[in-house]
Amino acid sequence: MTRNNQRMLAILVLLILLFVISCQALSANQELTGQAQEQPELLVLSHPFPPWQFFNEQTGQVDGINVDVVKYIFAKMNIPVRFVELPWTSAWNTIKKGQAEAIMSASRKTPRKRYLWYPEQDLWVSEYVFFVKKSKKWPLQGNYAEMQKLGVKIGIVNGYSYHKGFWAAFPYQSGEASYIPDNRDYHHQLYGVRTPELLFKMIAFDRMDVVINDKSVGLYLIDSLGLRESVGHYDHILFSKGYPMPFAKMSKYPELKKIAGRFEQLLAESKGDGSYQRLVDNWLQRHGLML
Template sequence: MTFSRGIMTRNNQRIFAILILLILLFVISCQVYSATSQPAPQAPEHPELLVLSHPFPPWQFYNEQTGQVDGINVDIVKYIFAKMKIPVKFVEQPWSSAWNTIKKGQAEAIMSASRKTPRKPFLWYPREDLWVSEYVFFVKKSKKRPLLGSYAEMKKLEAKIGIVNGYSYHKSFWSAFPYQNGAASYIPDNRDYHQQLYGVRTPELLFKMIEFERMDVVLNDKSIGLYLINTLGLQDSISYYDNVLFFKGYPMPFAKMSNYPGLKGIAERFEQLLLESKRDGSYQKLVDNWLLRNGLML
């Protein structure tokens, strides 16, 4: 009797041990299943990337009706960053303020900043342009003369020429109208202009000053000038000389002083996608769609 009871006790112990083992195996399998069934942790999202804009309508400008930065370039930049899955924010500033922001590393990129040697310490310049401009002299129709519209003619007439402070324009322009100190190339932040030049803060002011005959001509990109003239209701009052003084490509460089993670690589990828968009036709489609939405034709 004692012997059989011992056998039963040992059997009970075995059964109990097997049950414990089964329970442990069940718990472990549940944990493994739970771990494998959970979605893999997603890579951290890119932080918002800040792009500065200064007034170059219709390519880029602050839309007072929407309270947002608008324009052809905005659609293009949004399209490319969407492909890169990077959120982007646009902020409008006058050029001089925008340039100071870039130098301090308080933004990641700036649309339509032309290539200038003094800017290179602060910017990564791409080879590909965001857009290309054509600069001409605009004039009030009642003051327009039978001229080609060249630098030489304006010098001979001693015309008052309006420009935007901080714009680098072109080497041909500064050669024709050097600074007071004789410098014949662009000097950042220098307002000691040739005696025929008069600087203002924005392109809009240029055309208002033509209308009120405070300038004889203003130097501006043709597409921007035509847009502003229509926006200001001055299409019957202001015209331009046909002669194209220079062509100028405007890229979107990225700020070296920004601490945005991996910004150099992002800049390189942006340029690659911009070039691809021009090759596959999506770039021109974005341009045409923006103009169509706004009832414009350039």
């Protein structure tokens, strides 16, 4: 064999080796892509905060602005997601046991940090006011001091942490003036129920004097329950509160902490590029609503 033929043979062997290596790399990449597509379903819990999140009885699915936002971000991460609606106390117990991966609209509280990775970004920000039956609305601002003086019966949702100013104004029977999880030994003016919907029904039927609730949630519920003509609210904002979507530390979902970090990054980007607000506006427009 001539030297030239040897050289050609060497080049041919090298090309074959390069082809084999390229095929192996492509196969590995396809395998990784397939693994990404086979990412396990991630369970997100919801508790009633319409229009931000709620169970839609017409569709049989969890619906709301937050659902659209969360779906949008997980789609960017190629992670399938499923939503389940539960009352707050049930949702919180499920998270503590690690039987779900995340929970929408769980406010930041020190006792909860044992079970949750809290992001800095909020899914939404609320403004709390007192709601009242229009026929019984006093000519007041609607602040804590006025409600204390009147001795009114105030409706709250069991398990909601509200705000430090609220608990200072209406401390527990023990005298504790800050939120205590799972403690139902409320101030004598407070009356706890399971859901916000029940609160507004109780106002309408004169079983409650006032209800403390987020304004956007309250307005949505009043409208959906057909109570627009009978239930109103005071304009005074008692407090504002950000609601994030923390992830469950007890969950066995693979690399959930990294997923939580990536979710927060994409949420921040969506707020920066305007896609978050477009999702909010599109949901409201589809339902003929305005906040």
